[in-house]
Amino acid sequence: MKRILVVDDEENIRELYRDELVEEGYEVELATDGLDALRKFDSFRPDLVTLDVKMPGLDGLEVLRRIREKNASVPVLLL
Numbered sequence: 451m452k453r454i455l456v457v458d459d460e461e462n463i464r465e466l467y468r469d470e471l472v473e474e475g476y477e478v479e480l481a482t483d484g485l486d487a488l489r490k491f492d493s494f495r496p497d498l499v500t501l502d503v504k505m506p507g508l509d510g511l512e513v514l515r516r517i518r519e520k521n522a523s524v525p526v527l528l529l
Contacts, residue, residue: 453477455496457487457513458529459505467500484508488516499526 454476456467461482468478479494481487484507491499499517503510514526 451475451477452498453479453494453496455479455481455487455490455494455499457481457484457499457505457510458502459483460502463502484510484513487513491517491520496524499524501526501528503528 454471456464456471456478457480458464458467459482464480464482468480471478479490479496481490483505487499487501488508501510501513505513508516510528514528517524517526
């Protein structure tokens with residue numbers, strides 16, 4: 451099963467993505483901000499990351515930069 455990490459500071463957006471992706475058969479982990487995303491990226495080891503660009507604290511571009519330092523091959527969708 452493919453694993454997707456959904457990162458967004460808005461709860462309704464996270465839940466919407468989770469519900470749709472789970473219905474399609476994906477395993478989904480949710481992160482509420484940039485630091486949470488980086489922790490979960492290491493433990494969940496996703497096949498794909500959906501990443502909100504505008505978040506408090508670490509924004510999406512900084513999270514993307516740090517993800518690329520860890521693993522350059524994981525696809526990331528910036529939203």
